[in-house]
Amino acid sequence: MEVIVVERPEDAAPIVADAYSRLLAAKPDAVLGLATGSTPLGVYDELVRRYEAGELTFASARAFLLDEYVGLPADHPERYRAFIERVFTGRVDLRPDAVQGPDGLAEDLSAAGVAYDAAIREAGGIDLQILGIGADGHLAFNMPMSSLTSRTRLKTLTPKTRLDNARFFDDDLDQVPRHCLTQGLGTIMESRHAVxxxxxxxxxxxxxxxVEGAVSARWxxxxxxxxxxxxxxxxxxxxSQLTFREYYRTTYDGKPDWQGI
Structure with missing residues (x-):
């Protein structure tokens, strides 16, 4: 695991965008794993900037989302598929049919999870998966005590998660879905590069x-x-709580430019 410490969130965007640029230059038909939420927005904006400047293209790429609400209508603006189109995929040249998310409207949600993992495998696997960490250590909707080998599956949203997300639903908790389909930790671990x-x-x-604690379902x-x-x-x-943060700074500062992340 490489740990990179930057001063401000906006300093992370060009570092991560460079990884996308290198990947797409070497493999134009790369498979990208996309996260929703506010954390990766700076990266998406930087990728859009580079696309608009003619520095990279997503025309041959494919993308898979980390998760999706269950039960929201296909045209609902808060579906994660709609969110990612607003903030990223609809702003670059990714083909709409090249972007796929878990089927939160499936009649058989268990089968939908299995099918989603199969679709990722059939696409050749995810080359670069972007992730955001939750304050409780969750990845996607894999909350504390999720199996470390879990696959894409149905998860019940915690009361806190639903309360946090109510701001996107006119502060009406009753409108916030109670369930989601999320990539499992085992699914995420199959990506070739996780950021x-x-x-x-x-x-x-x-x-x-x-980063520095034990590997545990608690985190x-x-x-x-x-x-x-x-x-x-x-x-x-x-x-700020990392014991080896100065070591991480030193090792990253000493990397040759060609190595990337």
Whole structure:
């Protein structure tokens, strides 16, 4: 696991975008794993900027989402498929039919999870998966005590998660879905490169536990310690509880430019 400490969240965007640029230059038909939420927005904006400047193209790429609400109508603006189109995929040249998410409207949700994992495998697997860490260490909707080998499946949203997300539903908790389909930790671990972002003091404990603590279902993101190519990019606040933060700074500063992340 490589840990990169930057001063501010916005400093992470060009570092992660460089990884996308290198990947797409070497493999134009790369398979991208996309996260929703506010954490990766700076990266998406930087990728859009590079696309508009003619520096990269997504025309031959494919993308898979981490998760999706269950039961929201196909035209609902808060579906994660709609969200990712607003903030990223609809702003670049990714073909609409090249972007896929879990089927939150499936009649058989268990079968939909199995089918989603199969679709990722059939696409050749995810080359670069972007992730955000939750304050409790969750990845996607794999909350604490999720199996470290879990697959795409139905999960019940916790009361806190639903309350946090109510702001997207006119602060009406009754409108917030109770369930989602999410990639499992085992699914995420099959990506070739996993990039996890964490910003702010409220993420500091989770970052410490998941980077320097024991691998444990209590802190789901700690499973990335076992990933063959995991990169963690955190700002100074999120890194504030890391024992080896100066070591991480020194080793990253000493990397040759050609190596990337």
């Amino acid at each position: 996890m972002l964490g910003f702010g003091l409220n993420k500091a404990q989770a970052v410490r536990e998941c 789901p993101a700690s499973v990335l310690q076992l990933h063959p190519h995991a990169t963690v990019v955190v700002d100074a606040e999120a890194a």
